Amino acid sequence: MSKAAGRNLTHQLAHDLGNAILQGRFMNVPFPSEAELSEQFSVSRSATREAVKMLTAKGILSSRPRQGIRIMPESDWNLFDTDVLDWILSSKPGLEVLRDFVQMRAAIEPEAAALAAARSESEDVADIGRALERMQAAELGQDDPLESDIAFHGAILRASGNRFFIQLQPFSATALRVSIRHTNRFKGVNTADTSAHARVYSAIKRGKVQQARKLMHGLIDEALQLIEDAMPASGR
Amino acid sequence: MSKAAGRNLTHQLAHDLGNAILQGRFMNVPFPSEAELSEQFSVSRSATREAVKMLTAKGILSSRPRQGIRIMPESDWNLFDTDVLDWILSSKPGLEVLRDFVQMRAAIEPEAAALAAARSESEDVADIGRALERMQAAELGQDDPLESDIAFHGAILRASGNRFFIQLQPFSATALRVSIRHTNRFKGVNTADTSAHARVYSAIKRGKVQQARKLMHGLIDEALQLIEDAMPASGR
DNA sequence: ATATTCGTATTTATCATACAAATAAATAAT
DNA sequence: ATTATTTATTTGTATGATAAATACGAATAT
Structure with missing residues (x-):
């Protein structure tokens, strides 16, 4: 034990x-x-x-x-249980599981961003900004890139104001941790990625619902494309 | 006890x-x-x-x-746990909870339909058709409208081929059960609703990814609009 | 031979009891 | 007034005993 x-x-x-x-x-x-x-x-x-x-x-x-x-x-199995997600993570999941994670994020997070934009007056939105600052600090080596990314996406889920989206924070976090294990050998700290995040935050802050959804979708869909391209065709 | x-x-x-x-x-x-x-x-x-x-x-x-x-x-609380969902249902949730349910469905199910359309060759798709037949039978009083509706949306989640979407079947079912408790006093068996479902199935079966997503979104967004219109403005 | 009934062994389910460990609250000491 | 100490309460852990459920195989009947 x-x-x-x-x-x-x-x-x-x-x-x-x-x-x-x-x-x-x-x-x-x-x-x-x-x-x-x-x-x-x-x-x-x-x-x-x-x-x-x-x-x-x-x-x-x-x-x-x-x-x-x-x-x-x-x-x-209750795959949305925090413990189960941890156990999935430490089981070194393969590309199929990663694809499932990212497909799910592609469904959830654009809507969460849209809902957050619709409540742009909420105090929760400031947390997204703080997480973005952490990502920018991470570019300078002053914070952890993965943790700040997790904080950003978690803050958006919270800002949705929807209890179900809010509870998907550990899911999103685990998805990101699985992602980095498959992709960070290709790229380290990514300036382009951070500015894409900044555009999402800007749209949310300014209450641009459609734009927030579309930008977030673009962000995740890009990751999804990379994964599916890396997968053997049989798995699709 | x-x-x-x-x-x-x-x-x-x-x-x-x-x-x-x-x-x-x-x-x-x-x-x-x-x-x-x-x-x-x-x-x-x-x-x-x-x-x-x-x-x-x-x-x-x-x-x-x-x-x-x-x-x-x-x-x-693990809100995606089947037992917890049952307990939520029997706690007679109000409009705020219903709105959260439907917002979540609006995120999940259009993507599930899109994924199902992308795997339209799968055997899982036939289940959607069978559920649709049950809905049509329900119009004639030969099946249960709610149960067949639940079966339809569950079949689409299964047809997504994604383990996370598949596991959201009880979530979708509970959402529908909560919905009917708030809305069925207004409308009974709805012929228009069934044919909208038929169009979703048709799009999935013919592999029309974008169309499947859009039609499913329309289906759920209509329900969401009704709920938000019925809510006091403070809750938005 | 085949099916059915029945007994038996195995495993979880339930209950009871005892003591250990942690800790919140009350008390005493500084 | 602050800190340290004691105390009482509650969960944590272990053990043993019996009950209930049931898979499996044996005996029986068809």
Whole structure:
């Protein structure tokens, strides 16, 4: 078991199991029983059961008497859960998953930018500006390029004023982290990218709804094109 | 505690607590401790703890020694969790929540339709046609209008071929269920609506990406306009 | 032979109890 | 008034025992 990640044993075990499952370590072996898990991780049955219940709540496991604990089909996993997103990230996802992430962002973020522009008088919009400043600072090596990019897109989701968009912040962040793992060997800090972001912010601040949507769409669609060009044709 | 909803006591308790929380029953009273929950629901501490851990996994609760169990801020709740969506639905959400649902659908579903059109050769597309037939049957009273509508939009999400869109099926279904509760007093079975759906299906089947996106957007945007017109101006 | 019934072993589900650890609040000391 | 210490409360962890569900195989009947 990992050092001292979660706050308590139950959380740690849930985290470790989640990671192991998403890494595919139980693809060929049957999933252990409660008793086996307790023994393998040197944890009480109570803690084991609680960890299993947490993963059950995320749609990853299910358990029935006599049958034991089983991994649910991937289609049941709650992919928008923050923990699950973390486990996806550390499972080193391939281009297909990255494409799915970016296609989703291409649906969400242009609309979020449009909604933000429609509420341009909101205080939330200033956060977008602050994140943009961080991106500009990152160009000079004074901030982290990835983290400031994440902050920018997160700020737009918040500025949408829509609880569902707001909750997609971890999704967007994970998508960006997956992206950079596939693309940052090609380009480092990108001045053109930052100014494209600046144009999005400008449109939002000035309440230009259509323009905000279109600019954000352009931003993400460019990334999507790069990914699809890099993919073998079979995967499309 | 409710009759025999979930498969076991833990699930039942988690379900009942989730419902109670989303109904706002702990707005003014402090959340009970483990011991109090056990006593109030006549359930062992183990089962109580497991239920609390399940809600913790969904971002709804957190617990620390001495401080007890606390309800997390709503921004932490996993709103895309199927159970949470069910609890939202049974909490009789108002127009603000409905608007958030439909804004989200307006982002997701036009893109899903576009992606489905781009894979029009897929077998998944036939499911959309079958759902459309159900909608047409519903016009004649031979099927359920709401369920067939849900099936239609779910089929398009599946046909997108994108795991994230696919997982938004329960979201879309809940959104439609919330919608009908606010709008079906105005209109019953709508022939115009069904033929608009038929045009979306036709565009997808013929691989017309742009058209599929535009038609689906029109479909949802019309619903959104009705909602925003019905809302007091303050909420925009 | 085939299908059905029935028993049995295995695994989770539930309950109870005990002690440890964390920590918020009260109390005492400076 | 501030800080340190004690105390009480609550969750965390472990263990053991019994109940309930059910997959599997054996026995039985058709």
